[in-house]
Amino acid sequence: MKFRSVFDIIGPVMIGPSSSHTAGAARIGRAARDLFGREPKYANIHLYGSFAKTYKGHGTDVAIVGGILDYDTYDQRIGKSLETAKQKGIRVRFHEEDAHTDHPNTARIKMGDDQGSIELVGISIGGGKAEITELNGFELRLSGSHPAILLIHNDRYGAIASVTSILAKRQINIGHMEVSRKEEGQEALMVIEVDQNVDDDVLDELEKAEHIVQVAKISE
Amino acid sequence: MFRNVAELVELAESEGISISEVMIRQEMEVKEKSYEDVFGEMERNLDVMEKAIEDGLKGVESHSGMTGGDAVLIQKYMQEKEPLSGHLLMDAVSKAVATNEVNASMGTICATPTAGSAGCVPGTLFAVKNKLNPTREQMVRYLFTSGALGFVVANNASISGAAGGCQAEVGSAAGMAAGAIVEMAGGTPAQSAEAMAITIKNMLGLVCDPVAGLVEVPCVKRNAMGASNAVVAADMALAGVTSRIPCDEVIDAMYKIGQTMPSALRETAQGGLAATPTGRELEAKVYGISLKKE
Numbered sequence: 420m421k422f423r424s425v426f427d428i429i430g431p432v433m434i435g436p437s438s439s440h441t442a443g444a445a446r447i448g449r450a451a452r453d454l455f456g457r458e459p460k461y462a463n464i465h466l467y468g469s470f471a472k473t474y475k476g477h478g479t480d481v482a483i484v485g486g487i488l489d490y491d492t493y494d495q496r497i498g499k500s501l502e503t504a505k506q507k508g509i510r511v512r513f514h515e516e517d518a519h520t521d522h523p524n525t526a527r528i529k530m531g532d533d534q535g536s537i538e539l540v541g542i543s544i545g546g547g548k549a550e551i552t553e554l555n556g557f558e559l560r561l562s563g564s565h566p567a568i569l570l571i572h573n574d575r576y577g578a579i580a581s582v583t584s585i586l587a588k589r590q591i592n593i594g595h596m597e598v599s600r601k602e603e604g605q606e607a608l609m610v611i612e613v614d615q616n617v618d619d620d621v622l623d624e625l626e627k628a629e630h631i632v633q634v635a636k637i638s639e
Numbered sequence: 640m641f642r643n644v645a646e647l648v649e650l651a652e653s654e655g656i657s658i659s660e661v662m663i664r665q666e667m668e669v670k671e672k673s674y675e676d677v678f679g680e681m682e683r684n685l686d687v688m689e690k691a692i693e694d695g696l697k698g699v700e701s702h703s704g705m706t707g708g709d710a711v712l713i714q715k716y717m718q719e720k721e722p723l724s725g726h727l728l729m730d731a732v733s734k735a736v737a738t739n740e741v742n743a744s745m746g747t748i749c750a751t752p753t754a755g756s757a758g759c760v761p762g763t764l765f766a767v768k769n770k771l772n773p774t775r776e777q778m779v780r781y782l783f784t785s786g787a788l789g790f791v792v793a794n795n796a797s798i799s800g801a802a803g804g805c806q807a808e809v810g811s812a813a814g815m816a817a818g819a820i821v822e823m824a825g826g827t828p829a830q831s832a833e834a835m836a837i838t839i840k841n842m843l844g845l846v847c848d849p850v851a852g853l854v855e856v857p858c859v860k861r862n863a864m865g866a867s868n869a870v871v872a873a874d875m876a877l878a879g880v881t882s883r884i885p886c887d888e889v890i891d892a893m894y895k896i897g898q899t900m901p902s903a904l905r906e907t908a909q910g911g912l913a914a915t916p917t918g919r920e921l922e923a924k925v926y927g928i929s930l931k932k933e
Contacts, residue, residue: 420642421794422790422794423669424666426666428789428798429760429786430684431749432748435746435757436745437854438750438757440854468801473906474852476703476849476854476925478745495747523799523802523905523906547753615671616671
């Protein structure tokens with residue numbers, strides 16, 4: 420079940436005009452910000468399907484950038500996000516794509532700074548709810564029915580053990596877990612679906628664990 | 640966790656509780672939160688809806704200038720004359736319009752289930768309220784009942800116009816509102832399901848064809864009609880009328896219709912009203928240029 424909470428249906432409280440194209444888009448932008456962990460210096464945003472066709476009217480561009488600036492769906496500052504990004508020296512570019520995607524409301528965000536970058540694909544599935552389907556070239560296969568923790572880590576021994584032992588200590592049960600890497604010894608991704616919601620202090624602790632580069636939670 | 644409307648009704652009736660209570664209990668379990676926390680969060684959504692209606696009834700205008708001010712016109716008409724379709728119905732219509740006019744002006748609203756369809760649930764609630772005089776608690780419960788019914792649609796079909804057309808947005812919202820009106824009026828959970836089935840049946844096939852891609856034309860007026868559909872269907876269900884096609888099958892039909900709907904009619908501003916000569920003219924005016932779309 421993709422929708423787990425009544426507040427996915429009655430909510431979110433948001434700035435209009437479109438939950439899919441504004442609130443959902445802001446959430447994709449914010450997921451990118453969460454995963455990157457800091458304000459980027461540049462963002463290349465590729466829009467597909469209905470996003471590409473109607474983003475100006477719906478303010479999808481404004482919303483995604485608002486999310487990247489770490490604004491929530493109801494934050495009044497979303498309306499001025501493009502100006503704010505410019506003032507902060509963030510280079511933002513939009514690309515309208517013709518390619519057909521599985522979901523009509525799809526955005527690909529590539530963003531970063533001189534320290535690093537991330538690339539993710541997000542889809543807005545309705546009512547302001549968003550899902551991340553791809554991260555740094557890793558396809559995410561999340562059931563969507565449980566909260567999930569994403570960890571970008573170095574492909575080294577002990578990385579998985581350090582993460583699972585922290586979760587065990589916190590009495591958080593793992594329902595499903597996947598580890599994937601592109602090349603031996605390089606960047607890898609752990610996707611962990613858990614049974615209960617994860618507090619931010621758990622994420623902080625995970626981030627400090629050995630070989631862990633970045634931590635984020637999604638589909639709460 | 641209930642997976643469909645039949646299970647939701649069965650859960651409510653076997654335990655002798657309302658649909659809103661089933662939803663509250665499930666939310667407490669899933670989120671591991673107290674009754675007070677869950678209830679309080681919904682009450683804050685109710686406050687946002689109330690404020691949006693207030694703002695809309697004072698009069699707002701969208702940036703494009705295509706929408707705004709109709710809620711004021713309807714309320715003024717109601718004060719001067721007795722509306723042919725009745726005071727409650729037009730009150731619901733004006734408040735649904737008010738909400739969506741605020742949404743189009745980039746004001747703050749609560750998505751129910753989406754922003755484009757945010758008028759149906761609060762519009763009907765704040766109209767029916769004047770007739771049934773509910774407590775604040777019953778008003779919050781109205782939102783849980785709507786939410787429970789929308790939860791089923793979202794998980795079994797879609798609440799996205801880009802995926803399923805307007806039937807998935809205003810159709811779902813109107814169905815949710817119809818079921819919630821029934822509960823507030825003292826009907827049974829089964830009658831709520833009937834009201835939702837009757838409502839959605841009458842909005843099947845509704846396409847999403849916003850002019851210039853903006854959530855304004857025809858979205859605002861579709862919420863008006865969604866709200867009136869909900870009130871009428873709730874009355875029919877309370878009278879004992881049932882749907883020959885069960886609610887879950889209606890939702891499934893909506894899902895399948897959405898899947899076969901051409902992309903031009905699913906929130907791409909390429910077909911329907913968006914592609915009419917006037918729709919294109921408005922679009923050119925909004926953007927200051929003619930956007931080439933086929």
